[in-house]
Ligand SMILES: O=C(O)CCC(=O)C(=O)O
């Protein structure tokens with residue numbers, strides 16, 4: 184069955200080179216970084232480290248679910264989504280065995296010879312598979328990353344052509360991981376609905392069918408790490424993102440008070456962030472915050488981001504229940520328009536969300 188991403192098949196972009204592989208070409212060599220990867224801003228941008236009195240909120244899922252503590256923890260969750268748009272989730276209950284298996288299968292996939300990874304290469308103008316998204320000109324700046332992007336839910340919309348067959352356990356472990364993460368997502372949404380004072384069903388309806396996709400990021404090391412970016416600054420065009428670091432190399436930075444805050448991922452914690460769609464649904468109460476990924480000079484870094492989106496064929500706008508007490512701060516658009524607008528703006532270095540804001 185055709186997947187939502189196949190339906191979208193990016194007709195709005197003319198890609199000339201869908202697969203640009205960093206790792207197997209220039210990743211570990213000591214040569215000069217090619218000009219199209221050089222980002223002069225990385226060296227000069229101010230970065231906040233933990234010691235400066237900032238610390239990323241930590242939310243405990245077991246407390247959210249425990250009647251004795253849930254009210255207190257839900258208030259913490261709300262503040263984290265309002266003030267930071269990011270938090271670390273501990274005691275999330277994701278099966279440790281599957282988490283480890285997923286991590287080792289992902290690592291093994293990226294270790295395969297290029298030829299074998301190309302078996303699931305992103306086709307021209309496609310979204311799913313291994314490679315690099317939206318490479319459409321020789322002048323365009325590129326991120327220092329090779330990714331594997333897959334649509335994981337609804338299950339019957341998966342396009343297995345892009346799911347690696349090697350290592351042999353890859354498909355099974357990603358399937359289980361996707362289910363575990365979908366469960367966490369549903370629990371978080373329940374608490375968020377409570378915090379927002381809206382009916383749980385209303386919020387879940389906005390994510391009907393629980394569409395989920397994963398972006399598995401492989402950031403090769405780079406001798407001149409302060410000249411490149413693994414992922415350039417962006418916000419996620421989805422509801423919620425759950426990010427797992429596959430190895431213990433840090434690299435995520437988030438926008439805080441005009442500087443970049445370097446996240447120190449707690450061992451085993453999942454990093455959760457609010458995306459543009461949730462900012463719109465909550466009428467701006469929860470914030471979708473800009474973030475980026477920096478590169479390590481010696482070590483590769485691997486992460487898996489699970490995106491929970493609104494279905495493509497739906498409308499995205501502030502929840503009606505919130506508009507009883509507040510005026511709409513964002514336009515309502517349909518899912519296809521939103522997705523196209525998000526990617527088109529991103530390629531121009533703009534934020535689509537800004538053009539949806541009302542009353543400025
Ligand atoms: O790898 C990271 O630390 C960030 C990943 C991310 O922001 C994304 O995939 O959207």
Ligand SMILES: [Fe+2]
Nearest residue numbers: 417418419474
């Ligand atoms: Fe992101």
